[in-house]
Amino acid sequence: MNCEKQLAMLKRLQEMEFVAIELNLYLDTHPCDEEALNDFNCAAEAIMKLKQEYEAEYGPLMNFGFSLSKSPWQWVEGPWPWEI
Amino acid sequence: MWIYEKKLEHPVNVSCPNLKLAKMVITQYGGPDGELSASLRYINQRYSMPFDKAKALLTDIGTEEMAHMEMIAALVYKLVDGASPRDFVEAGWEGQWTQHDHGLFWTDTNGVPWSAKYIACLGDPITDLVEDMAAEQKARATYEHLIAASDDECVNDTLRFLWEREVVHFQRFGEMLNEVQEYMAKCNVWNGHKFEKSK
Numbered sequence: 001m002n003c004e005k006q007l008a009m010l011k012r013l014q015e016m017e018f019v020a021i022e023l024n025l026y027l028d029t030h031p032c033d034e035e036a037l038n039d040f041n042c043a044a045e046a047i048m049k050l051k052q053e054y055e056a057e058y059g060p061l062m063n064f065g066f067s068l069s070k071s072p073w074q075w076v077e078g079p080w081p082w083e084i
Numbered sequence: 085m086w087i088y089e090k091k092l093e094h095p096v097n098v099s100c101p102n103l104k105l106a107k108m109v110i111t112q113y114g115g116p117d118g119e120l121s122a123s124l125r126y127i128n129q130r131y132s133m134p135f136d137k138a139k140a141l142l143t144d145i146g147t148e149e150m151a152h153m154e155m156i157a158a159l160v161y162k163l164v165d166g167a168s169p170r171d172f173v174e175a176g177w178e179g180q181w182t183q184h185d186h187g188l189f190w191t192d193t194n195g196v197p198w199s200a201k202y203i204a205c206l207g208d209p210i211t212d213l214v215e216d217m218a219a220e221q222k223a224r225a226t227y228e229h230l231i232a233a234s235d236d237e238c239v240n241d242t243l244r245f246l247w248e249r250e251v252v253h254f255q256r257f258g259e260m261l262n263e264v265q266e267y268m269a270k271c272n273v274w275n276g277h278k279f280e281k282s283k
Contacts, residue, residue: 007095010091010095011095013091014091014092014093014094014095017093018093018094021093021148022252024144025141025144025145025148025252025253025256026256028137028140028141028144028256028260029137029141029256029259029260029263030259031137060090061089061090061091062087062088062089062090063087063088063090064087064088066087075090080090081090081091081092081154081158082092082096082154082157082158082161082162084092
């Protein structure tokens with residue numbers, strides 16, 4: 001496993017998800033802020049793209065039907081997040 | 085419904101295993117002001133919130149707290165990695181070894197197990213939002229205590245991220261509290277389980 005590459009891709013995803021989390025909480029108390037909403041939607045699109053790229057290399061990020069898996073069932077493969 | 089995402093919210097690294105620090109950090113896992121308390125408190129309080137916005141905020145912050153609980157678990161896991169029984173004894177954490185080995189458990193630094201007594205739900209939006217704001221401040225202060233006592237820069241990077249989240253959550257809860265109070269100022273009275281126009 002190319003750990004450095006995985007960590008770099010993961011970091012980009014974590015950065016963009018952080019943007020989305022922060023904007024999500026802000027929008028919860030400022031739902032009419034159009035600029036923040038636009039930023040949130042841009043972040044959400046970027047996350048979808050980054051997730052697809054990450055999952056193509058390292059397998060599903062989400063369980064219960066929110067990610068596709070190659071054969072054999074990739075969800076059971078490590079490392080798990082606390083082991084990375 | 086919740087879906088698991090196979091990643092941490094923010095990277096968790098340690099410079100080297102450190103049982104004494106693990107014993108301190110564990111309070112943010114199962115202590116009174118830890119992340120388990122936070123996530124359960126908010127997710128449980130949302131059912132009696134008067135506005136959809138407040139239900140959303142408690143759902144989202146409660147969910148983020150679950151991700152923080154996972155970060156604290158990862159931190160303890162890495163700080164304990166490779167420790168021998170003797171190491172636990174020398175760190176003064178022999179209770180952890182004896183009862184849990186390398187398994188995680190919901191306790192505070194003093195070994196007191198997690199209790200539902202740490203969290204409240206009065207069903208009154210003002211009371212519950214003020215409790216949430218106090219909880220964020222208590223967690224912030226605890227993270228400051230941990231950062232002050234730790235000289236591991238990798239650990240401190242994780243602790244500082246979590247510290248910052250407490251500040252943001254406090255801000256958002258404060259905004260929600262203002263909204264509820266403004267609504268009440270327009271002659272809406274909390275009458276047991278719902279708002280009613282005052283006469």
